Amino acid sequence: MADQLSRVFAALADPTRRDMVARLTEADHTVGDLAAPYDVSLQAVSKHLKVLEDAGLVTRTREAQRRPVHLEAEVLDLMTKWIERYRRRAEERFAALDGVLAQMQDDEQPHPTQQEGTAS
Amino acid sequence: MADQLSRVFAALADPTRRDMVARLTEADHTVGDLAAPYDVSLQAVSKHLKVLEDAGLVTRTREAQRRPVHLEAEVLDLMTKWIERYRRRAEERFAALDGVLAQMQDDEQPHPTQQEGTAS
DNA sequence: CCCTTCTTCAACCATTTGGTTGACAAGACG
DNA sequence: CGTCTTGTCAACCAAATGGTTGAAGAAGGG
Numbered sequence: 416m417a418d419q420l421s422r423v424f425a426a427l428a429d430p431t432r433r434d435m436v437a438r439l440t441e442a443d444h445t446v447g448d449l450a451a452p453y454d455v456s457l458q459a460v461s462k463h464l465k466v467l468e469d470a471g472l473v474t475r476t477r478e479a480q481r482r483p484v485h486l487e488a489e490v491l492d493l494m495t496k497w498i499e500r501y502r503r504r505a506e507e508r509f510a511a512l513d514g515v516l517a518q519m520q521d522d523e524q525p526h527p528t529q530q531e532g533t534a535s
Numbered sequence: 536m537a538d539q540l541s542r543v544f545a546a547l548a549d550p551t552r553r554d555m556v557a558r559l560t561e562a563d564h565t566v567g568d569l570a571a572p573y574d575v576s577l578q579a580v581s582k583h584l585k586v587l588e589d590a591g592l593v594t595r596t597r598e599a600q601r602r603p604v605h606l607e608a609e610v611l612d613l614m615t616k617w618i619e620r621y622r623r624r625a626e627e628r629f630a631a632l633d634g635v636l637a638q639m640q641d642d643e644q645p646h647p648t649q650q651e652g653t654a655s
Numbered sequence: 656c657c658c659t660t661c662t663t664c665a666a667c668c669a670t671t672t673g674g675t676t677g678a679c680a681a682g683a684c685g
Numbered sequence: 686c687g688t689c690t691t692g693t694c695a696a697c698c699a700a701a702t703g704g705t706t707g708a709a710g711a712a713g714g715g
Contacts, residue, residue, distance in 0.1 A: 417550070418550065420550075420553075421549065421553075422548075424544050425545065428541050428544035429672095429673085430537070430538065430541055431673095433540075433541075440622075440625040440628060441628065442628070445691080445692090446693095447690090447692080455673085455675090456674075456675065456676080457693095458674085458694090459673065459674055459675080461693060462673070463673085465693095466672090466673095477681090479681090479683065479691085480680095480683070481690090481692085482692065482693095488625035491621070491622045491625075494618055495615065495618055495619065495622070497553070498611050498614055498615055501556060501557055501560045502608050502611045502612070502615070504557075505608035508561065508562070549702095549703085551703095565662090566662060567660090567661065567662080575703085575704070576704075576706080577661085577662075577663095578663075578664090578705080578706085581663060581664095582663095582702090582703070582704085583703085586702090597712095599661085599712060600660060600661045600662070600712045600713070601661060601712095602661080602663090
């Protein structure tokens with residue numbers, strides 16, 4: 416299908432799936448258990464779980480007729496790493512821009528007629 | 536459409552859009568500029584930009600016929616906050632589970648008849 | 656003014672997505 | 686064994702997504 420990072424982002428782009436993930440941080444749940452709060456069929460929830468599973472966000476084991484769903488939280492790191500990498504880059508760039516602006520400001524005061532009083 | 540968090544996740548679920556965002560951390564770009572590396576029409580890139588804009592990830596100003604695209608990196612914090620919140624919860628739960636396991640291990644050695652050699 | 660440049664709008668198309676219902680599979684349990 | 690519980694598979698459907706092409710808008714430069 417697509418790379419895992421894309422699948423993880425896509426999986427969490429749905430509020431229902433995000434809520435499931437949120438609830439799974441507290442405890443493992445069975446499918447019916449998970450489905451209870453939502454106003455959709457059990458099959459729809461089953462599909463959502465498949466999306467989360469394909470993204471590597473959850474795993475399902477077998478326990479009698481039940482299939483407990485377990486969160487694999489490490490996958491979240493994939494996203495955090497990507498996001499933080501570029502957020503940091505953007506910040507650095509803004510910092511650099513601030514430097515340039517400061518420089519420009521300095522250049523703008525060749526005349527000692529005005530000092531410090533640049534408060535708007 | 537949907538809530539912003541969903542739109543941001545969805546926007547970044549596409550590799551092309553993620554690459555655009557990555558490039559925009561370095562500098563602002565015009566549409567044609569952004570489109571250059573990709574093997575799709577300019578119109579397709581324009582659509583991708585609309586998705587990013589609707590998610591609040593970029594803004595476009597006007598500069599002659601060009602429309603420079605600027606990254607709004609703060610929006611990334613929305614995601615980071617969500618992710619970190621639940622990752623932390625999951626971690627706390629695992630830590631608690633580790634405690635339980637340690638407890639069980641303690642309880643499991645009431646008989647000194649067998650130690651360590653539990654390798655199958 | 657016209658023309659060229661940069662970009663978007665509109666219509667169209669194939670695929671994916673998120674939902675539905677109905678049938679079936681896997682175990683527990685009487 | 687039959688049957689109830691739990692969950693998935695299959696087929697179907699409407700809407701959204703990501704791409705295309707063609708036409709049009711907006712601003713600068715002869």
